[in-house]
Amino acid sequence: MLKKVTFTLFLFSLMTIALTHTMAEAAPDNLPGLRVGEKAPEFELKTLDGKTVKLSDYRGKKVILNFWATWCPPCKAEMPDIQKYYNEADDNVEILAVNIDPQYDVKKFVRDANVTFPVLLDSKDEVNTLYKILTIPTTYFIDGEGIIRSKHLSVMTTEIIREHIKNM
Structure with missing residues (x-):
């Protein structure tokens, strides 16, 4: 039974990734969430x-x-790349990882993943709702003036992060 549930979650995650990649390539301004x-x-x-x-x-x-969750395979997959970028980023860049499932053992997840960037707990689902998150992982790139300059729906690599930051 556990194998079936795990396989179903994995399959769902792959379908979500494929769909968001297709949507992002077709019309980046029409992606779900804030514009x-x-x-x-x-x-x-x-x-x-x-x-x-x-x-x-x-x-x-x-x-x-x-925005991420402990149960999300794509979120788990991108954590090492986000951490790698955090380790190399200059003082002008900050990473804020908003966890949307704080009822689970987020501290253990963060410890096991060797995450050192700030992890925030959206315990009342307010920020998740405010930012209109429909799929995770979702990442917003916000400039120093507080303006959303780009967003990425799906797994990020270090290269993807660098590209978004470079274009800000």
Whole structure:
């Protein structure tokens, strides 16, 4: 039974990736979620260690705002690349990873994945709703003025992240 559930989740994830890649190539401005060029909505969330973080705390920096879940295979697949980029990024770039399933053991996931960038907990599903997240992973690239400059729906590699940041 567990194998069937795992296989079904894996198959669903692959179909989601294929669909979002097709949508992104066809019409990037028609992707689900907030539109490129909009001001990124302000939010306030707690980190894993209980610190309160607001998006406006990072004004003046480029922000990679990544929405993910512990049960999501594509999210797990991109974590090492996001961490690799975080390790090489300069001080003008910040990564904020918004977890949408804090009822699970997010701390264990972060520890096992060796994640060192800030992980925020959307325990009331408010930011997920505010940013109109329909599929995960979804990542918004926000400039220093707080404007969404691009978004990516699907697994990111380090190269994809570099390209989005370069074009900001």
